[in-house]
Amino acid sequence: MMPVLEVKDLSVSLHTPRGLVRLISQIDFSLNPGEKFGIVGESGCGKSLTALSIMSLLPANAIMSGEIWFQGKNIQNLTEKQLRRMRGNRISMIFQEPMSALNPVKTIGAQIAEGLLLHLRINKKEAEIRTKQLLDSVGLPVSRFSLNLFPHQLSGGQRQRVMIAIAIACQPDVLIADEPTTALDVTVQERILDLINEIVEDSRMSLLMISHDLGIIAQTTERMVVMYAGNIVESGTTVDVFQSMVHPYTYGLFSAIPKPNRHLHARERLYSIPGQVPEPDARPVGCNFADRCFQVEEICRITPPDMKIIHGQHKVACYRPISHK
């Protein structure tokens, strides 16, 4: 099966007052049609930048190298017009902040219909009918939610539903969800995730779920990568990574989750990975994780490790992966 989206050797650097800083380097992954794929990592590891690269919406001071293939085309070779036809139509994105991601001076109806009118050959009347259907399908029935409402009249969860309606309006092939529930209450979070899951499965879209939350990745994806300081450190099926994580960073991430049935002794504290994520302009020569790793070796500080296969699809970038035997 040909992947719908392929990211090859993607690196992104940013011009800053302190010079050119590389934020993500050599990212590789691919997404099959109908597949649900996750990227997990702490904030600042380059997850969102990866998503923006795919949308070709990087800020003006960013420089990108590598290739992104979408439906058999290298998006760097597309003209601005072709990119516009792709965005919101074949590939679309749900953003993190429902409070600020909607235009405060436009009605929700107008914001949903905009994509429809841009990409589909329909008139205003048809767009209105379709907009109502979309609102219904994201759980905002038109009987209670008029198309003429403004974003400030809705709650955070409702706004995120509008955002989802905008993203799925043209039934894209790939839906990117960048921390779609991070800004929401936990109870609302569950319902939004269910909604995304349901929509993706019903319309056979591919999902690229980006989150710092391992629980969300486990709940919504089939395959995943773990990112740390701009690199992919581990990849594989979600089951593989969850059951037998091999990178010390992934291991640390899992250990940092509190487990309700495990009794913590008075002196024992929840595990946290020692040290801090290195700043993008102060990353070490070797492995980015070397300074925080509990089993660091000489070689880790000299050259960064390449991705190697553990078994099947499960890969890791580490000289001393954790053994589960």
Add this chain to the structure above:
Amino acid sequence: MRLFLLKRMISTVLTLIVASVVIFVVLEILPGDPASFMLGIHAEAETLAALRAQLGLNQPLSIRYLEWIGGLLTGDLGNSYTYDVPVAELIRDRIMVSFPLALLAITLSTLIAIPLGVVAASQHNKPLDFLIMGFSQLGIAIPNFWFAMLLTIVFAVTLRWLPAGGFVGWDAGIIPALTSLLLPTVALALPQSAILARVTRSSMLDVLKEDYIRTARAKGVGYWSALWHHALRNAMIPVITIMGLQFSFLLAGTIIIENVFYLPGIGRLIFQAISQRDLIVVRDLVLLLSAAVILINFVVDILYALVDPRLRGFNDG
């Protein structure tokens, strides 16, 4: 929205009343007796007293205030001390010059400033941005009376394209009338547009960083379309604020510009009335200008609400 309008209208009327009281009282306190000014310093005491009685100057303050307001509401503003013609007529003729001038100036300034500001923002830190901001800096630095003289020298004296001053009157036809207002309009508008362009640019730069611009782009909206359709309206609040302030300054600016161009407008009238102690005219003109400023604030409030639904009051789409 209806409640919002009602509230605004009430506060506008209250402000007008307060302004009229302040103007009336201040002009009463000011030294200078209109009667003695009209009759000269050698006037007899009886003649003076007779004139004061005729002008109603010996009545109590409150009665005279109410008579003034009553007159304003019925359109009878009394006669000018110096010109001896009805003040209402005097002002009406002058408004027909000043109001079109102010309106033309603010229109021209907006038409120049907003596109320039938007283009500068879209070209942030690129040559065109620097060019536009350079001109804007120049426009802010130049005083408008000096700019007015410069325009006169170039277009009236040297090139002889346009009249150097004076107003032919609307009876002479729209085109000649507009021609005589052209240089004053430009002299008033350009310095203002320099400031307005700056405000538009910085406001646009703020808005362009917003998440919803990225959302629009992710929908497939093009860069310029996102700029005009998504960013500009959000960027308008500070621009409208400055435009409101500028309109008030424009009224003051016309005093200078009308003198430079010899236009028979409100600005020149107020200048003459003050120097001749024509207190009735001064009082009415000051109230007129204050009322204009208050009304502009009212219009600005309504524009805010039109631009931004969040300012329309709660749950009132």
